[in-house]
Amino acid sequence: MGKLVFERPIIKKLSSGMPSKFGMKTKIDPITEIDGNLIKDLISAYDSPLFVLSEKIIRKTYQDAKRSFSTRYPKVQFAWSYKTNYLDAVCRVYHQEGSWAEVVSGFEYEKAVNNGVSGDHIIFNGPDKSRENLKKAVLNSSLIHIDHFDELYQLIELADELDKAPKVAIRVNMDTGIYPQWDRFGFNYDNGEAWDALNRIMLSKKLDLVGLHTHIGTYILTASAYNKAASKLADLAAGLERKYGHVVKYIDMGGGFASKSTLKGAYLSGTDTAPSFDDYADAISSALINSGIKPENLPLLILETGRALIDDAGFILGTVLANKRLADGRRSTIIDVGVNILFTSFWYEHNIVPAQAFSDHTEETAIYGPLCMNIDVIREAIDFPALKTGDHIVINRVGAYNMTQWMQFITLRPDIVMIDTDGKPFVIRKKESIETILSQEEVPPHLQ
């Protein structure tokens, strides 16, 4: 007869506090595979930690979002938000699905061009556009979203210099009843600055005003805020129709849709509180359809949602390095995934699950990353099963921002693998080596 499976002995204090009235699920399901690839096989092939992206989930989420909007509004166009995840393989999946590119720097603009996006399908946002960047964007007929008056006048100058009318929109910020109100980007609607900017553009006759843009914030849990924002942009569009007989071709509602990750301090999980694409689509399309814009002039609706499209498709796989007791008796588990590569753990309570079967016994555990830094905390307190050194873990919903905001700090960044729709894994960004880092450094002669 074989021996029984050994599990760490554990004791857990039972607290008879107030139970959650929502009856939150406490059972944890392991994630043992992603699109047919076993976690242990992926780790043995590519090492731990490892980022994994599912092309299947990327495409499905995109198609779900597209359906939600296109069933409610006649003309819809998505533009992939490069800053959310600008790995070429990821961008190309979105471009194949029909997305344009939304970029916020010269670097991202170059990436979009290299990914084969035609100039007139690149939306150029953000406060930092150099004269050279703007020149290139004007010549390529890209859609330039003006952030401030200095940029507006620079474009008027460039229009003369290049003898070409730049295609522009203005970014508008506004009160939509939510906190915080983002007012650092674009022109304010409520104090009349946006209307003033539109008048200056129309009267200059040098710029081709093609659209209006807003981006009200990030991780917006209130779909109705988008209704207010779309109404205000539609009001500006209707004003342009009345005063100048000018019809804007598009209204760009930006992004900011919440993903299903849970924010720190939130009482309920993001899976329960984040509005669906249908909720956002309802709020935006009803505002545009019910606005003062003439029905024959209804503009194209552009969406730049990033986080809500890609978060679910990203996973990070890791390994338990050690277990220890903290001074107050709490358990801590150290894993090889730190805040250097999982930047979003600063604001999300990430969902961490084992990659193998385990018993139902759990213990309150603090989960730390591998860095020799006190801030390297992945979860302060999570009811977690007793995992042993060498066991694997999976953190899901990490597709947004981590692969662009990560840091090369203390250690090196790992491979990123994308699993295609047939279940085959491909490395889409190679892990760093000491040579990668040293190749960027130079030692002055006197120190050699």
Added chain:
Amino acid sequence: MKVKKNIAISESGFVFDPSSGESYSLNPIGTEILEYLKKNMSFEEISPLILEKYDVDQITFERYYFDFVNSLQQFNLISNEQ
């Protein structure tokens, strides 16, 4: 090291400490070890029994055993009196 005399342990791993009013739950291996400790068995006596029954090596068991005993001390379920 002794388990406090009045601690009640059920077969299903439920532990009640009447002196503090606190209750605890154990996993099956935890229950087994606490039963041995209640019989005043030492680590040297318990270890071969566990190694015989479960798929675990000596070093791994020793590591988790002492971590478990520390938790019991933390909850004041055992004392170091000889």
